[in-house]
Amino acid sequence: MEVEERRLSRKEYIAGLDIGTTKTCCILAEVDADTRAVEIVGVGLTPSDGLKKGVVVELDTTSEAIRVATDKAQQMAGNFAIKSVVVGVTGEHISSLNSRGVVAITGPDREIKPADVDRVIEASKVIVLPPEQEIIQAIPRDFIVDGEEGVKDPIGMSATRLEVETHIVTGSSVFLDNIVKCVHRAGLSVDATVLNSVAAGEAVLLDEEKQLGVALVDIGGGTTDIAVFTGGEVYYTSVIPVGGNHVTNDIAIGLRTSREEAERVKKDYGAADGSLVEPGQTFEVTQLGAAEPVELPRDVLVRITEPRMQEILSMARAELAKSDRLEMLPAGVVLTGGACQMPGTVEIAEKTFGLSVRLGVPRNVGALSNTVASPIYSTAVGLIKYAAREQLGLQEREKTVTLKQAIASFFKRLFG
Known part of the structure; x- marks a missing residue:
């Protein structure tokens, strides 16, 4: 599966596309490259039944739902033309694991550069996969510089050895290709694919919760997506084919x-x-x-x-137990997704998990915050926030390198 990559200018529009079992949602937002602020300007929501448990079963039906949802978002935004989208993925075919990569830092200055970070992440992706599976995401959790753990941004540091711990998300190549094909049939290109639970975490979780340890349980129409965050990063993900x-x-x-x-x-x-x-x-x-x-x-x-509902939550608890982090979640569990709106869900979830539970909704998205202040929009909003954070982080790394080069050039001219 091939997707196109692009980088943010000072201000750019990003569209997030959540193709669900019961609904398709497209959200268009303007992202400020300086403040990283996300301002939602368009929302499109339409019923959809072209997917079953995250897998495309009707190409034409799914493509039409995508077309309708994006048209609605464009109209709300003043007929801005959406050309590409960040797409959420889920399904029983999704699996994940934690991996590690290591590279040597060479060169006379032994300084870690963006290219070294890219190399070590690529090294962590060298894993044995079944022929029908491909890597969707490789999410860096932690960098280790010459044995020193807990480094979040190693660029600019001096070292001889760089390691990374990553969370690798994989999925069926055929199923992913069908998702991309539906998007292309709707006249759009795909910027990136992001796991639904990772995206939803961007929209509804607090940074403090991710740091302490928190579980996200996103109960959608056909699947329940689970993600565990510790130390500020994703540690474990899973998909249950019920919703x-x-x-x-x-x-x-x-x-x-x-x-x-x-x-x-x-x-x-x-x-x-x-x-x-x-x-x-x-x-x-x-x-x-x-x-x-x-x-x-x-x-x-x-x-x-x-x-x-008790069965779904019990299955989610069993998945959390597999992560070996169920007893280490001081921030508890955050529920989101359309099915979580049923009265009493939070209360029985607290009994099931034995932890504090709250309902998560998207926040801090500008003037249309009230419009998307519902669990049904968590994934679509999160796709925008995730893409903005990743692309803007890339720009910040490039700025850092450029600044360091300028300083080095200045002192070289000054002192010869």
Whole structure:
């Protein structure tokens, strides 16, 4: 899979594209290269059913959803033309591992340069992969300079040996190619692909939480994406192939109704905690083949939604246990994603994880903050923030090198 790379000018527009099982969301933002501030200027959201559990099953349907979402974002932004997007990826085909790379620092001054950082990251990507898998991301977690750990930015330091610990995210080449193909069919190019949970972490997690240790659990329509952050960086990621759609399917079967009707009653009357239902509460649902809706006790619905939400959270807890960090998360768990909006989810999550839990929504995104202040926008907003941070970080490294060269040139002229 090939994607195009680009760098930010003083001000540039970045578009994030979250292609989900139930919805496709495109967010357009202006990024200031000096302040790193993100200002959202356009939001596009449309229903989508071209993906199942993060995997494309209908190319045309998915491409059309992308086209509609980007058109809506462009119109809100004053018909600004979106030409390329940063795309979120998820699915059962995603896997990850932590790796390490090492290179020698050569040259008369033994100074670590940006090229050395690139080399050591590339060295960490030399891993054995099945033929059908490819690397999506190699995320640096920590640099080690001559055995000294905990270095975040080694550029400019003197050393003979540079090491890096990276978190490697891999995915199926075929599935990833299909995602890119859908984007291309919508008339767009792909700037980069980013794991959904890593992106969502950029939007909803505080830097202090990442530093202390925190788990992100993003419950979407078809998948639940998990990421553990420690020391400020991602440590563990995982994808569970269950999500809010499974709750909808359970309701459709249990109440003998259509999926559309099941989705409606889930959003309007569902609850993850049965204790929230008051005696006598009822709801109406139109069952298959019926001319008129029937009235049912609300606890009939909650007896369907509560067990499934508890199961999803229990599966997420089991994944966190695999990370060996479940007992080392002082900042607890942050829930996000559309399915987390069901009343009672935070409360039963606290019981399930045995940790403090809060609901995460995007923040600090300018005048349209209220528009995207919902868990359904976490991934799309995070894609923009992640891309901005990565590209602006590259610019900062280039500035540092240029400044050092200028200083060296000055003293050379001064002292001969």
